Amino acid sequence: MKIRIFIGVLIVALLGAALVIRSGPTAAPDFPINKMLADQSEVVIDIPAGSSGSSIAQILFEEGVIKSAEAFFRVAVGDKRSEKIAPGNHRVSQNISARQALEQLLDPDRIPNLIRVYEGNWKSEIAKSLVTYGFSTSEVSGALVKARLPNGFKDIEGLLFPAQYSFTKGTTATEAVQAMVDRFGQEPAARKLLLGTQRFNPSQLLIIASIIQAEGEQKDFAKVSRVIYNRLTIGMPLQMDSTVHFVQKLRGVIFLSSRSTLINSPYNTYKKYGLPPGPICSPGAAAMSAALNPADGDWLYFITVAPGDTRFTTSLDEFNTWKALYAKNRKAGVFE
DSSP states (O other), X not given: OOEEEESSOOOOOOTTOSOOOOOSSOOOOOXXXXXXXXXXXXXXXXXXXXXXXXXXXXXXXXXTSSSOHHHHHHHHHTOGGGGGOOSEEEEEESSOOHXXXXXXXXXXXXXXXXXXXXXXXXXXXXXXXXXXXXXXXXHHHHHHHHOOOOTTOOOOTTOSOSSEEEEOTTOOHHHHHHXXXXXXXXXXXXXXXXXXXXXOOHHHHHHXXXXXXXXXXXXXXXXXXXXXXXXXXHTOOOOOHHHHHHHHTOOSOOOOOTTGGGOOOTTOTTTSOSOOSSOSSOOOHHHHHHHHSOOSOOOOEEEEEETTEEEEESOHHHHHHHHHHHHHHHHTTTTO
């Protein structure tokens, strides 16, 4: 059974496609860019995995979507986003311009039977998405246990790669879950992570990546990674709020009460030294790269004092000053 998986996967081999753009002033036949009508006819097309730019263009032409295959190919060559056209079914309008056809192929809302796994999702959240998709709770629970994991991993948490997935009719829950794990193994950053480093094995690196994903914005990932490395080096507890939120299954919470830091759990990095026993979410490629390549710095503390304003320091006094600013901003509703 064929499973279609996509995100950040280069499926449109534009530069190597068989169709060659003709030089010269002659424009390829194309429909004008018109406003879409409410009753405009549509078709569902299927783009096989690994399709070239020319084959996609030909499919669109044969289905009456575009006026000429060459018009679409020319548009696609000039737009790097075309590299992210996903395999699988797409609902597209007929008799539209090549530019509009490309935009529709890139629109996830036009892809039927779509499952989105977001960066930072917990296993439990992904399981709910699979149930919403149509699998039974028991089927999903069984699939999460049966999945083949990379060597050295005992639990699937963190291994369900953040991506958009489209499955053909008849796909089982086990096949769907395995596709997510396999997609993890195809990601270049994950492949590097699975090699381990002199200091950390693959499982530990995935744990670090998951904390990075949960704790910071992407622009700060490498710095958060360095804080984790530095704290582990000196034997300082990680004290990461996200690990407690994972235990409590809390989303969208920026405040952690003193009482919460006393929770008795091996994931509570306020009480337990070292890394937690497993990942706390599914990290994306950027977080995994940061886990492998922390920024240079001696920071031990960081805090987000306002949305988009995360500060790093080696000084506990400075951290406490910023903590007071965070409390003031939180009281003023800055984070709402």
